[in-house]
Amino acid sequence: MRVAQIPSFGIDSLELVDRPTPQPGPGEVLIKIRAVSLNYRDLMMVKGAYNPKLKLPRIPCSDGAGEVAAVGEGVKAWKPGDRVCGTFFQNWLDGAPTPAKVKGALGGDIDGMLAEYVLLKENGIVSFPEHLSYEEAATLPCAALTAWRAIAAADLQPNSTVLIQGTGGVSIFALQFAKLKGVRILGISSSDAKLQRASSLGLDKGLDYGETSEWDRWVMEQTNGEGADLVVEVGGVGTLPRSLRAVKMGGVIAQIGVLSGPAEAIPIPMILHKQVRIQGIYVGSRQYFEEMNKAIASANLRPVFESRDWTEAREAFREMESATHFGKLVLRVQ
The missing domain is CATH 3.40.50.720 (NAD(P)-binding Rossmann-like Domain)
Known part of the structure; x- marks a missing residue:
């Protein structure tokens, strides 16, 4: 499979490389990524401004949506073909945040979503509203959930x-x-x-x-x-x-x-x-994500975004850096 990674900090360092396609183990789900959205955090991560001690190489981007390609042993909640998003914090399922729960953030502590396939825990994904496309769903995990919790504050x-x-x-x-x-x-x-x-x-x-x-x-x-x-x-x-x-x-x-x-x-x-x-406000838990998705479905709300091909990731990050975009920037993964 192809992934986008940073072997060193800087937008110009972002590169497409081949890695073996992972296989799901017990309790894991393999996702075929269809779309990834960019956050300012991702830009800072790529530039080395967010965590200068980040272990490299690293696949950036916390937000992505796709379909379940395969499930590991013991996985009952998901099946191939299910449309899902990854959760920003893989360990914050519900309740109040703790230091342990906010570890394991995608695109930072662990590899992110800017890849053709991503392997996540079975409880590290959620389904998204049926009326949304993959590109629209990719905008939800960080920006939408952050805004949802801000309004609820x-x-x-x-x-x-x-x-x-x-x-x-x-x-x-x-x-x-x-x-x-x-x-x-x-x-x-x-x-x-x-x-x-x-x-x-x-x-x-x-x-x-x-x-x-x-x-x-x-x-x-x-x-x-x-x-x-x-x-x-x-x-x-x-x-x-x-x-x-x-x-x-x-x-x-x-x-x-x-x-x-x-x-x-x-x-x-x-x-x-x-x-x-x-x-x-620092994003939110899986439970908050599911509550937000119910509201989005009920209101038939549609995210506002501009899309690019994922091979144009460098250009998209520069566009984010210049703040010329409106709403979300989304990369289509072929």
Whole structure:
């Protein structure tokens, strides 16, 4: 089988090589991969910025979908032909996270999904909604589940306001999931064209922050001085101070991203004064994944993505690096 691997760090190091096709042992499932989606974590992993001590060579990418090709001894839940996704954390099945549960992350601790065949534990996969294609399903394991848990972090009511940052995979999923709750959604982006696309998905009001960097003031204006009930924070330490100024007193910041470096000191007194809850979000368990899939199926929700052939993986990673994409970037595996 062919796999894409990094023998050394850097996008230019990504290479297609041949490896023996694995055979499933007891409790294992062999999956024929049909599509893989990219996350910012995958880009950082390839570049060596996520874990400089990563054992190489490594097959990158945590998110993929395909069909069961073969099952090992004792596997009862799956059969050849079943359409499945891998779970981001192979060991976090349910309950609260623990250090042991968050080990075994695909595309990091262990080889990922950018290959023609992948061997996973039988409880390390889930079925996905029937109305989704393989490409759509490949967007779910990390970005969708992260957004799902971010929206669940606050007790949103119909009169609540949610702020999303940018139009990448997590933010667009957060927009779609928030829309299912009937709340008002504000969004910021560096591209007016992207904001217009987001409006077609349900964004109520958008701001091009290239025109004004003080988007926190804009949020307060849009909420009559109250602030957003929930901020889906994907920027990181560089945007957190403005998120704190934009969030409502007693509101929630779902902290996800690490995209930006510090621009100013984090205003700790504001956290205390506004009594803000900052909730770290790191994907989720298999149980959360299954709950999300039920909601996606019930709403007939369709992920937003752009697709490329997996032989164009280098170009796709560069596209992610330039942040020119909208929604998710997906690689078709032939």
